[in-house]
Amino acid sequence: QSVLTQPPSASGTPGQRVTISCSGSSSNIGINTVNWYQQLPGTGPKLLIYSNNQRPSGVPDRFSGSKSGTSASLAISGLQSEDEADYYCAAWDDSLNGVIFGGGTKLTVL
Amino acid sequence: EVQLVESGGGLGQPGGSLRLSCAASGFTFSNYFMNWVRQAPGKGLEWVSYISSSTSNIYYADSVKGRFTISRDNAKNSLYLQMNSLRDEDTAVYYCARGTGASYSYYYMDVWGKGTTVTVSS
Secondary structure (H helix, E strand, C coil): CCCEECCCEEEECCCCCEEEEEECCCCCCCCCCCEEEEECCCCCCEEEEECCCECCCCCCCCEEEEEECCEEEEEECCCCHHHCEEEEEEEEECCCCEEEEECCEEEEEC | CCEEEEECCEEECCCCCEEEEEEEECCCHHHCEEEEEEECCCCCEEEEEEECCCCCCEEECCCCCCCEEEEEECCCCEEEEEECCCCHHHCEEEEEEEEECCCHHHCEEEEECCCEEEEECC
16 A cells, blocks of 8 residues: 555546646655656656656656645646656655655546 | 666565666766665556665665665676565566665655566466
8 A cells, every 4th residue: 555645547638737646644745855757658667757846857847746735746738648657656754764656647648 | 878777587486585686887876875666567666675875774665674685786886686585476577776865855766777577476
């Protein structure tokens, strides 16, 4: 059972804006930064957002992250077919002394 | 090019052992924290273990504590995971991932390998 809670699925049509939520607690998101990873079908994970809202070089600005209290969100604007993937939030957990992931959200582009 | 390449996966028997390796290239390996993350078939990501750059700090997920051992050889630019007392539930793709951040509060994994598959079955 994941310590971070994400919706199992999300969907949108091309051009739409979608958001994916991630809920945690005071030992993880409440005191540490949130990161997001994208996993395209059949591939390994890729860092998408780090430190709540920072994009690594090469990640389009259509992807944005935010955090408030013990929750975080990933927003994807101008949805494209190539955005169809699994998305995971993650954060360091001070109680577990390790990284915890959300259960993942499968994004479908209709 | 920054790269991580895992190897050592395969078929392991319940109660048996396997040793995974991760070869790093394109960056100063000794400057970075390293991790193992796994993904069971059809499931999400699960962090397995962390090792600091100097090996002074090592952490494990509860699910593998006492059975798995993470280590590194900075002279060989390599990360390892010794997996003992294997269980069916250890079946997964195992990823090597580079970690970075000013502190644990800001910790994230910025480079990932393609993974190596471990299957535990009799």
